[in-house]
Amino acid sequence: MKPIINVESISKKFRITPGESPSVRYETLRESLVKLARAPFVWNRPNGSRETIWALKDVSFEVMPGEVLGIIGRNGAGKSTLLKVLSRIIEPTSGRVELYGRIASLIEVGTGFHPDLSGRENVYLNGAILGMKHREIDQRFDEIVAFAEVERFIDTAVKHYSSGMYLRLAFAVAAHLDPEILIVDEVLAVGDASFQKKCFGKMDDVTQSGRTVLLVSHSLGMITKHCQRAILLDGGRIVRTGLAEEVVAHYDAMVNAQAEL
């Protein structure tokens, strides 16, 4: 059988300037002009003050249709970068990915929600941003609202929603996406205990629906429960791949060994 996702030695390099917060990566026109003026004199020290980091290095794997693949690793291991490359938000420095199906990624719920718009308007806007067609949203609208339990407030601006209601509506839209490949980051279970249960139920439905899912989570229980196979990332490389239980055990051992040092 042919894989639905084929990742061939993906690498991603980030440039960071020491002593600068990573959030201030844009340069001003002045800096660029200064750099341009200095350019003839710095040819002998390329990337002088800049450090590079390989967030991903030579990552390859395949995912079969209908498979639920777990991705685990410590903070900064490259999980989010991998998801962002697969969801086409950032471009790899080298390597190649082939996707044989429509992809939707839930890296965050409520992307593009506008506080001044009503719940109804936000469902349509958010749905469109996540790649749903107008017709699809029409069909699933009642289901989404019922799932989020916000029927009475659907025409109220979401800025007047409680944070629980807001998150429930945001999750509900995301949960009703219907792509062939779904990328899920972290536990998207939100709200109070009873709604969380509903979210986990939905996750079960999704992972058992025959759809291809990439699941990133810190909760190892989630991984072993939902995934057949998992990959472990560390320092931007795949250090282990195989059956979910084995990879989780390897990760546990790795973390424990680290803790003892």
Add this chain to the structure above:
Amino acid sequence: MGLADSSTTVCATEPLYHLPVKPLVTIEARRSWVPLNLRDLWAHRELLYFLMWRDIKVRYKQTTLGAAWAIIQPLVTMIIFTFFFGKLARVPTEGVPSPIFFYSAVLLWTFFSNGVTSGANSLIGNSNLITKVYFPRLIIPSAAVAAGLLDFAIASVLLIGLLAYYGFSVTWSYLMLVPLIFLTTLLALGVGIWFSALNVKYRDVRYALPFLVQIWFFVSPIIYPSSLVPEEWRWLPALNPLVGIIESFRASLFGRPLPWLSLAYSTGFTLVMLVYSSFMFRRMERSFAELI
């Protein structure tokens, strides 16, 4: 090839989906200069509509006067111009009543300058989308520019009122207004797209742009007719693509011959600008999510 070991690859259920022979999407590092992906843009046309609709909806939320602001702004500007430039400075208005002379250009200018400004700031304002979801980024500045068309349509009602009040009769030359408005939209799009991409990398744009827009206002024939410029110098302001558009806009409203030469220049300029800025946008687009 992949690290997937066939012995550990288990499939939970029979897939409901038949894989296409060719990949739907291939992700790899792009070459620097790539043309527009028109098919991808077309596939996302509904998102363009939704973002436009959001910009329009949100603009006048929690305002008492609502969409009336679309008329109030150019109206008040026109009254001030009529008083200072028409009555006090006695700027010649080519035989047309000064309120309508000023309003016609203010209307077009307001649409153009708002389009450029909101287009230029649109990527920064939607950074949460850029870092979280994929779609052709060109949709964001396009929606911002296009959303201004509604304000333009609302403010045009007053122009029709003024034309009727001053006894202008409807002529075939009004048909020319449609391509002129389209051309203005394309020019605003070309300039807006370019600045929006630049703004992601250089936040200086936010400070330089209002200044630039102000200069552009004075070098365009809004508060004066082009005929006020001495003959031998007229080529200089005509380098500004808005000159041909505004002059043609007035000419078709007031039933005068169109300045075909400068209109042709404006059209050429707009098309070149649009092609150039979309190439540039595509080139910079790859790093938006990392820079913004």
